[in-house]
Amino acid sequence: MELDNIDRKILTVLQRNNRIANVELAEEVGLSPPACHKRVKRLRDENIIVGDVSLLNPELTGNKLTLLVSVEMERDRKEIYDAFKRVINRSSEVKHCYQITGNYDFVMVVVVPDMQAFEEFVDRVLHTDANIRKFQTSVSLRTVKTTTEIPLN
Amino acid sequence: MELDNIDRKILTVLQRNNRIANVELAEEVGLSPPACHKRVKRLRDENIIVGDVSLLNPELTGNKLTLLVSVEMERDRKEIYDAFKRVINRSSEVKHCYQITGNYDFVMVVVVPDMQAFEEFVDRVLHTDANIRKFQTSVSLRTVKTTTEIPLN
């Protein structure tokens, strides 16, 4: 599926504000409301837009600690990796997880209310997995930037 | 501001789907539509909900490369850090950036269309900053997980 200029305009707007009225959006991108509506529908149907969500103020939620955990597995075996991925996806503490090249195999961002909750996470997810050789944790002092926006130029 | 159980229910739903009709949301959380509507309005007014956005399929946008870059600064000076943070916030390639403890000072997730774009980013943001001692890049083979949801329990 190809995105033309109007699609990109639509997506740029919706990535910042998806509660905009279709009539407004239509005007911003230079289309009639139904034409705009059809495009948005198509973008959703074709899974260009995969979700529509509210973002919460992280400071107001009581989740105060952000940690970065690098993980090295024992062996580069697919089943081992897949099992680990499954656990990660079930763990609500894990905000992001990337499989990477280099000294470590995974890096993840973990958000918890406090250190005790992190220790519980470590016990539950990391210490029980025999396939993890080692992991290294850094404390995040501050989230400098985090965005859901993908630039479309 | 305190969140009660109903607020948390509302936020849990809206973090997954903010296009739900107010009537439906009201039913899910066990309120009348006007009462529910007032709460959602309050949550937005009080900046508990900080944004409402569409999420795009990262695979369909032409941004194909995700890299993790760890950065070590020359000195731990606030002005140096602040200048760096400003550059990061202006760089649309940077999706996330955390200031951390440990060997490195920052870790960031950079998304670009290709390696050439990453090299341009390195030249523009990293090589021109005399306050950066070194940086280390890992290629992300796969995004195992990424979520905007904050657990509210």
Added chain:
DNA sequence: GTTGAAAGCCAGTAACT
């Protein structure tokens, strides 16, 4: 907090270019 009602705007469809 609730119900009920009213207003207006918008989403979503239809018919057509």
Added chain:
DNA sequence: AGTTACTGGCTTTCAAC
């Protein structure tokens, strides 16, 4: 692809409880 025209439904607000 695009438009205009329509309508059913929803948001949003209000009053009264």
